[in-house]
Amino acid sequence: MVPKLNPKTKSAEVNRARMLVSCPDRPGIVAAVSRFLFENGANIIQSDQYTMDPAEGGLFFIRIEFDLDNLDQRRAQLKADFAKVAEEFQMSWSITRAKRKKRLAIFVSKEDHCLLELLWHWQSGDLDADIAMVISNHNDMRELVEPLGIPYYHIPVTADTKAEAERRQLELVTGQVDAIILARYMQIISPKFIEYFPNKIINIHHSFLPAFVGGKPYAQAHNRGVKIIGATAHYVTEELDGGPIIEQDVQRVSHRDNVDDLKRIGRHIERAVLAKAVNWHVEDRIIVHHNKTVVFN
Known part of the structure; x- marks a missing residue:
């Protein structure tokens, strides 16, 4: 018999996504990402960032969690549109659904x-x-x-x-x-x-x-x-x-x-x-x- 899971099991919001970005550090990265999410109707829930010492390459890293209505239907287009921002800043990036275990x-x-x-x-x-x-x-x-x-x-x-x-x-x-x-x-x-x-x-x-x-x-x-x-x-x-x-x-x-x-x-x-x-x-x-x-x- 399979035991039931604890009722406290974490259940991510249906419309929550996670974005990971790394790229060469330069002014305007956070503004560009935030503006893109805002213009697409996303609400940023959490944001963490780190900048590497310029002597080690000066890279910028950020992790963002955001909510977006109808995420499943819009994710493909969102990724296609964000690719333009990513290209400008030479980003390595991913956008994943939090609900997908x-x-x-x-x-x-x-x-x-x-x-x-x-x-x-x-x-x-x-x-x-x-x-x-x-x-x-x-x-x-x-x-x-x-x-x-x-x-x-x-x-x-x-x-x-x-x-x-x-x-x-x-x-x-x-x-x-x-x-x-x-x-x-x-x-x-x-x-x-x-x-x-x-x-x-x-x-x-x-x-x-x-x-x-x-x-x-x-x-x-x-x-x-x-x-x-x-x-x-x-x-x-x-x-x-x-x-x-x-x-x-x-x-x-x-x-x-x-x-x-x-x-x-x-x-x-x-x-x-x-x-x-x-x-x-x-x-x-x-x-x-x-x-x-x-x-x-």
Whole structure:
């Protein structure tokens, strides 16, 4: 039986849209965007902006939420008209409907804490997305997932079968999901797979990157005698654990903590950091610029 969602589940206004813009900084950008929305009858609900240091390229970033009557019928024309403004200011931009929930695929191995956190946020209505499926290289999480009415796919992965496993995964997710969440999925994603989902695969790394890249970061941290440990949520790129960072957090530890202690403490950090990153992604709060992110949280 599928449990009912919390009545507090977020429900975006039917006519609400989100606009993300990045472009070279110059006078008049905010005025041009605001004037365009006003002239089209839109009401700006929220606006956040950031200007990068001129020494780093002088780029301008803005996120706007606005309401517009008959949005579904008018969105195509709105985008066509805004393209003229965007061309003048050399903008990279998007306009999305807030009511359209992003569909997620969650990849997981044997550790359940990040998956459980995402499922709890989803059930409580704090994750405004649809979990379309869970894919795992083990069968361990099936009993957690299927009672919620979420399809669960077991695709074993070995060194010899990795290419075939990824082919089967792509068959399941292509055209069916908007983003992939690696909730402690302990497999390296191939460059070919990443090409299908640029800046749409979010990983949680159990380390405060760029420290302790790769496997067994808690053992690496213990051997180094660190005084803080952390976790990092980032977009996946071809560079191992080197993609644009979305969110990080840390907690103090001491010489009294062994590797198991670090893992236990780290699990609490990992689940919170990943949940924040996924929420910000599905709410269109992130703009990627090269290997950095601007997060309007």
